[in-house]
Amino acid sequence: MHLEEKFNFRKIVIELSGTIVGAFFMAVGTALFLLPNQLSSGGFAGVATIFYYLLRVPMGTTIMILNVPLFILAIYKLR
Numbered sequence: 001m002h003l004e005e006k007f008n009f010r011k012i013v014i015e016l017s018g019t020i021v022g023a024f025f026m027a028v029g030t031a032l033f034l035l036p037n038q039l040s041s042g043g044f045a046g047v048a049t050i051f052y053y054l055l056r057v058p059m060g061t062t063i064m065i066l067n068v069p070l071f072i073l074a075i076y077k078l079r
Contacts, residue, residue: 026045030045030049030059034049035049035052035059038053044062044063044066044067045059045063047062047066048060048062048063048066
């Protein structure tokens with residue numbers, strides 16, 4: 001049983017590391033390429049970019065506002 005716990009912990013650390021690295025690359029790409037060239041990506045990041053240009057609302061704030069209802073819905077559906 002101890003070996004399985006170690007394996008699961010290692011798997012979780014690897015998955016979290018990949019998520020963090022991917023989010024970092026997305027943030028760098030957005031900040032250094034998309035925003036200066038006034039381009040938009042897809043999904044919530046694209047919607048946040050549009051709000052940034054139209055209303056001057058920071059992208060991080062918009063993405064958080066859009067994601068909170070999804071997290072609440074996910075918690076509701078998982079119960």
